[in-house]
Structures are given as C-alpha cells and as structure tokens.
Amino acid sequence: MKMKLNSHNAAFSVLLVVFMLFVINACKRESFTIATTDDVNITGFLEKNPEKFSLFSEILDRSGTKGYLAAYGKYTMFTPDNNAVNAWLKNLNKTAVSQLTPEELKDVVRYHVLQDTVSTAKFTDGKLAQITLYGQYLLTGVTFKEGTSSYVINKEALITQSNVRVGNGIIHVLDHVLVPASKTLAVSIESNSRYSIFTQAMKETGFYDSLNYVRANIPDTTRRFQTVVLESDSALRAAGFADYASLKAKLSKTGNPKSHADSLWMYVAYHISPGASYTADIVSSPSLTTLVPGEIVTTKLSGTKILLNDDEFNGVIEPGVEVNRTISNVTASNGVLHESKSFYKIKPRVPTGVFFDLGDQPELKALAAWRVPGQSISLLQNGKLITSGIRLDQIRSNTIGPVYSTSTLPFDNTRAYANRDLMNFNMSTSNNARAVWIELRTPMLVKGKYRVWICYTYNVGNYLLQTAVDVGTSQEQVLPNLMDTGQQLTASGVADANGGLPSADGLMLTNGFKRYMGTTAETATDGVTKGVLPTNSSNGWKAMVGKLAGVVDIKTTDRHWVRLTCLRGNGNGVNLDMIHFIPVDDDQNYPRFHPTPGVIFKRP
Template structure:
C-alpha cells in the first residue's frame, strides 16, 4: 500500500531531526534556530524579511555591496537585525543609514562577511580560521546568562538565529553591529596606562613603529598580524623595575637599544610573534616562535592557567609565568594583545646532554601503573593515543598501537633485559600490515640549539625492523639522519666479540663503529645486597644496544619530534624503545650509563 506524505511534514521532520542533533552537540547551549530557505542568495533572504532586516538591506544598497552578495559564491554573513542597526546609529548620533557615506558602510559590510561558509559547528573558543573581507579576524566564544549559553562574536554581539542556509552561503543573525578595531598594537599599548614602561621600551628599540602600521601599508606582509604578550607596569615593578630607566639599565648592555645584539632589543623582540594568536591558539601549540631568531616561548595549559616558559630542563623544574586572561585576547587592527602576570625573558642556555627515557610521558606518570613491576598500558585506546608525546602514521594505525611495559623482575635477580628504570615502550611498525604504523614519532624534552649526536637505545629483537631516523620531519627544519637503525642488531654488530664484552677497552671499538653500551655493568646495591649486573650476566651483555643514528643540528631551543620510519618489518618484530640520548658532539658519548633502578653512573 502506498502512503502519501505531506511535503510539509517531511520538511518538519528533517528540521526537527537537525535541531535535535544540534542541541545534543551543543550540550545545553542555547537552542538557536537552524533554518533552511529557498532563497538563492543572501540579499534575497534579507529582502523577504524586511521586519527584521530592512535597515541592513539599506546598508547593502547604499554601500554598493548588494550586487556581489546577490551573486553566486560562498559567504558567511553575520547580519545585525533592525534593532541592532538602530542602536548602532544612535551610538553614532545618526538617525538614518543615508547619513553615513558609502565608504563607511562598505567597511561595515566587509567586517560582517567571511569569504566561505562557516556554520556554528566550526566555531571555536577563539578566532575563526577565515578572515573577514575587512581584513580582521572575528573572535567567537560562548557566554552564559540565566543558565542559558549563547554564541558571542567579538565579545560584542550574541547570535540570535544561526545557520540560516541560503543559495550562496550562511547567515547568522546578531543583536549588535560588529565594530572593527581601529587602533594598532602600538597605539593600543600606548593608550593603556597599565603599560607605560613597555611602551617606552617599544619606542627606544624601534618596535613601536613596526607595530603601528595599518595593514594597507605594512611593508612586511609576513607581519600583517602580530601577537604581543607583555607585562604590566605592576608586574615589572614586582620584578624590581620601578621605571623604564631601571629596565634599560639592567638589560641594555650595548647602550644602543635598537641594536639586534642588545639585550633590551632582544627582550622586546622576545615578547612579539608573527600571526594573530588568541589564547586557544596559544594552548593548542607547545610553543610560540618570537622575533628573536631561534628563540621560542613554551606554552602549556595547567587546569585553567596558561603558563609561559614553565619547563622541566634536565630534571630541573623551571617555573614559568601565567597569562592574565582578564587583559588578554585584545583584538587590534593588526594583531592581538595579551598580558602576562610576571616578568619573563630569554633563558640563556648552552647545549647539554639530554638522556631521554621515553617512558617519561607526562600522562603515564600520573597513572598508578607507571613503573609498577609487571604492569602494561595500551597507549592506543579507542583509536586515540593517550600520550601527547607520541604520534603514529595516521593512515595505518587503526588497531595495533604502542604498549608501555614495566619489567616484573625485581632488582637483584638475573635479568639480561633490565631496561633503564625498568620500563620500555614497545612499538609494532611494519611495511605490510595496514593495522600497524609505517612510522612513529616521539617528542623530545627541551633541546638547546646546537649540534648533538643522537643515540637510539633499545633492546634487541631478532625480528626487529630496520628504520630511518628523522627529526622534525615535514617542517622547514627537517633532518634525516644518515645511519639506519636495525632493531635486529645486538652490540656484537660493533665488531666486539662476546669474550671481550666486559673489558673497558671494548668501548673504543664499539664507539668507532657507531655503537655503545648505555646500561651500567657495575653491580648495584639494593637494601644492602649486591644487585644484578644487567648486561654482563649470562652472556646477555649485548642485547641492550645504543646505536648512533647521526648528528642533528638543532636550530631552535624547543621540544622536537623524532620520527622512526620503517624500511623493513613484517609486523611480528617489536621495537623495544628504552631511551634516546642527545649528546653535544664534543662531549663524552659513552657516559653516563644507566641502571634498572634509576641509578646513573658517570665515567669512573
């Protein structure tokens, strides 16, 4: 039997279903109207609803922009309703749209239009990825009032009707006209009495001028937008700088603050980065590049706090400074302004050895199973890695991921595979099984810019893969290291026979051929009892391998990504990754050495 359905009922069901999905996804967000229309363009929709949009239609007509918004294309328009336009006119002491020039109104329209379709599902807590036709970003967020949440644009206008789809785009109705920023970064800083000390530093170093360009005349297009994170006068005074003279006396060593070698110039440059980075952009990236060549600001989110340069370097915690959210995300005509709660500057460092136990993943260290004897943790859970410091080939990591494993053998027992700190991460790379990854990456601790020999420390597996090691692959700083790492090799591949394994004289030959011991052979003491000699007992000394992948030239002091790309592997051979050593090229490459219980042995 055929059933005749009323098209209005079908339309109602479709809209109702979409509305329900939207409400679920919004999670208690205000129930905004999700509409469809048969109009072929934006202007047609506005003209059909004069009771709400007659004034904005007048703005389109007088500005000469009605034509292109009636044409084919893909646009998103944030459309003020009549009440919003009337309030805006009143704030300008105007009573009608025609009291404003066509050029003024054209800028108004351009600031409300994006050259792409952007539904609310793509909104984030921060700037939209598409820039307006006016040339400034719009900032989106959510505001709460009377238990109801609503989208807010530029902290100025609430969306009252969203995702109205027309033939050439999307309309979001807003309750206020959006006002673009007219002040530059330099002017915004100078006119705020919180920043008098930093303002003077900007002027004396020459950065005031570079932060004061309007976009239409900016000479360096790479600095069309910039981000400044600065200290208030009170923060600088708390750090001992009561005025600009005190700051200059402390930092300006050459007497010429405009010199790029002067510490005051570098201090200011260190507070500026290219691009418009709002707080969500800051926390989504581990670091911000600054205008000081090869110097970055590290960033992290701890709870609700955004911290700058809060680092652990060679086991030492270096407290950072907090971003003052109250005085941040200030949009200007050429960028965005943030404030820090404390004084910060470049941290002078020299290259030093970094001996990275890759089991030291922050997320793992929070778990009870971390370094607990005999424990294992699957790092790929529900299709997602639980550790931010590891990445896998996204196309081939569907089912089988890395495993964190801790040895169950107690200190003092005979165990030829006693990893440093007794933990290891096992990877299953392959070139033939689509359930496994072709490559995997590990993020390093902080590395100071300089040249390092890179040692991959692992435990032998007879079916282990052959891999190529690269650093920062896919970036402008990509480096592929020359020596392949074969996880099926033991230390005997260095040319040292088993009979000579324990002799100190073997170290030189191993090193010459790109191998080294990284585990200690000295007996440990545990509770007053001699412990095991982990790689010399039972002729198993050779299974714990340090292999030289090559020399890397680290250009920027930061955390970096080390990639292992599988060149040979059938999926049955496991990479038992223990440590990665980054040792300055002129430093001792053989020491320190490590023990299962965490003891570190320096050269005797």
C-alpha cells in the same frame, strides 16, 4: 542563540567556563533555524524579513555588496538586526544609513562576512579559523547570565538567532554591529596607561615602527599579523623595575637598544610572535615563536591558568608566568595583545645532555600502572592515542598501536630496560595495520649540536629504521646512520669474549655503538647499586644497544619531534627504550642506567 540550563547540565556549564575544557559546540540542539530552503539566498532572506533586517539590507544595497551576496557561493553572514543598526548609527551621531559613504559601508559588510559556511558547531573559544573579508578575525565565546548561556562575538555582540541556513550559506543574527579594530598594536599599547614602561622600551628598540604598520602597507607580509604578550607597569615594578630607566640600565648592555645583540632589544623581541595567536591558539600549541632567532616561549594550560615558560628542564621544575586572561585577547588592526602577570625574559641555557626515557610522558606518568612491574598498556584506544607525545603516520580501524610495558622482578639480564619500562611499536612497510613511521616528542633541547643515540632491545625481526628530526618543518634533518634492530653490540666488532669489559667501550664508540645500561662491574651514584648486565658472560651484555643515528643541529630551544621510519621489517615490533641527545663534545658513554628508576651510573 540562548540555551536554558537545567540542574542536569548545570555541572557541565561550569566546565564550559574553563578555558579549552569547555567546548562551545556542546550545544547539541541548534534551535532558531528559521530558513532551510535552497531557493533563498542571503540577500533574499533579509529582504523577506524587513521588520528585522531592512536597515542591513539598505547597507548591502548602498555599499554595492548585495549582488555577490545574492550569487551562488558559500558565505557566513553575521547580520545585525534593525535595533542593532539604529544603536550603531546613534553611536556615530548619524540618523540614517545614507549618511555614510558606500566605501564606509562596504567595510562594515566585509567585517561581517566569512567566505565559508560556519555553523555554531564550529565555534571555538577564540578566533574563528576563517578570517573576515575585511581582513580581521572574529572572536567567539559563551556568556552566562541568570542560568542562560549565549554565544557572543567579539565579547559584545550576542547571537540572537543562529544557523539560519540559506541557499548560499548561513546567517547568524546579532544584537550589535561589529566594529573592526582601528588601532595598530603600537598605538594600542601606547594609548594604554598600564604599559608606559613597555611603550618606551618598544620605541627605543625600534619595534614601535614595525608594530605600527597598517596591514595593507606592511613591507614584510609574514608580519601582517603579530602577537604581543607584555607586562604591565605594576608587574615590572614588582620585578624591581621602578621605571623605564631602571629596565634599560639592567638589560641594555651595548648602549644601543636597537642593536640585535642588545639584551633590551632581545627582551622586547622575545615578547613578540609572528601571526595572530589568541588564547585558544596559545594553549593548543606547545610554544610561541618569537622574533629572537632560535628562542621560543613555551605554553601550557594548567587547570584554568595559561602559563608561559613553565618548564621541566633536566629534571628541574622552572616555574613560569601566568597570562592575565582578563586583559588578553585584545584585537588590534594588525594583531592581538595579551598581558602576563609577571616579568619574563629569555632563559639563558647551554646545551646539555638529555636522556629521554620514552615512558616519561605526562599522560603515562598520570596512570596508576606507570612503572608498575609487569604492566602493559595499549596507547591506542578507541582510535586515538592516549599520549600527545607520540604520532603515527596513520590510524585506521585495524591499526596496531604502540604498547607501553614494564619488566617484572627480578630483572631479566638480557632485557634490562632503563627505568624498567619500554615502548613497543608495530611497524611495517607493507602491512597497513602497522605504522610506516612513528614520531616522538622530545623533552626541551637547548639549541646546539647533539649526537643522537637510539637505545633499543635487540629483535630478531631485523627492522631497519631511519631517524629524522622535525620532519616537514624548516628545521628538518635526516640523520645518516640507519638502525637495524637485528644488530647487537657485537655488530661494533667487539667479540663476546671481552664484550662486557670496559676496554670494549672505545671500539664500540668508534663504530657508532655504545652500551647505555650499567654493568655488574659498575656502582651507581648511590654507592651501593650494581648494574644488572654481566661483564663475564657472552649472554646479556650485548642485547641492550645504543646506536648512533648521527648529529643533529638544533636551531631552536624547544621540544622537537624525532621520526623513525621503517625501511624494512614486518615482525613482532620495535622495542625502544631511550633516546639520548648528548652535546657533540660531551662524554658519549655516560651516564648509564638501571632498571630501578632514578639509579644512574657516572663515569668511574
């Protein structure tokens, strides 16, 4: 299908080129719909238009597939016209369809058919969600030439007529015959002279064999499709590896590259991910699982660049590597290949405390009102959450969404939020305008065991919440301790008379509570700033509560989801400030925080 671009939408066409920012279904008008009656099926339509489709009709007939494509069902057929079939036959040194076997032609048909109705409105920049009957995915995109944009399949076949609606599905007409990938991932890599170093590493670590299976013969069905992101020889040389020998000398420490404990084995395994992930899939997911247990590759779209392992860890920016989009999305018979522009490997890290302020979310930090005193921002707007770091169990037309707010100056001693801001969540077990559960996406956590502290402001609504991590995944963990927002720090057994004193810390900790805000008896790391919570009064010290939810065993270094489920409560909402993930053997009481952003208190 072709779309003329005038000056009014020329600027929009530029956005279309930007990956994931352009949406192919922006083509509002679906012209070329040339059949809409329900009494014509796919084969019937082709037979009624022999001047364009007689050769593909012959392919259906000789392959024995005409019958099912004439029957009731829901199909999408990508149909090459006669010119396309003739060009394909010439490429094969054939002069007629009859010179190919029925089985060969059956594979051709299977590769052109989806068992679902997929109009161009459902196209994305990447693979179609539905797989062909042949068992390989099709790629869709848009190509631009002389002010005209056209849909393109597998980077070469233009759709010349789209969305031809017939009784049992949709037809898209192509100017090329689609040819499925015949090489496996291993052979695709080996046959490309750009990847000689990685090829040798792949062979010596044993991955060549597992990447060389024909899909029908693969013993592990979870590896039916795999994704490989690898470096070219030039990228490896730029990183200091002149050849495979130097790569092996640097990485292989055990002398046995096939050992799963060997760093060279881990290097190759870290470049392989289960499943077929094209670039659109990569940027729509926060990370790629790898074949190294517990290790992932984080993903990010920055402008038009796809970045791997471009992270902020404990406040430190760790630059990542860029995917070479020009030489990516290469389909193999059992997966897809991508190339990175630079060398990358597993980042060695040890578990360390993560003190997650709920206001530290990229979309919030980009707002002018972020951490401005006295501001309040509804995070549910027009039926959608404006931050990707929060999920609710349901969003209806009357749902009361979360609110981000900041305290004013001077600080209220009874509501001294860390970094001045907090989140308010309206939750309920019975009111369908309020969420039953909320989920919050954490910063990166290194695999290991952590004590999880939920830091909240005392609320007379007496909400009772249960904490869980990664619900619905294989790593789901429900933590044992319930959080009652009607409890103050005195619930730990500490009396008002000495509650604000440092001597009370041990008793609070023993009973699963802690103070997480600095007191007036403490001096921050700047050597000047004092805390705002009093130590010599029954007021204030007890309202900002750190409650131990339990211990979580993080199996994968990644960002995770924490779910809080409402078991009781229907009041004015839950005020959440921070979530602390502290390694089980580390100090659980410190650091402490202050309403002034960036001010912290370490153990005296």
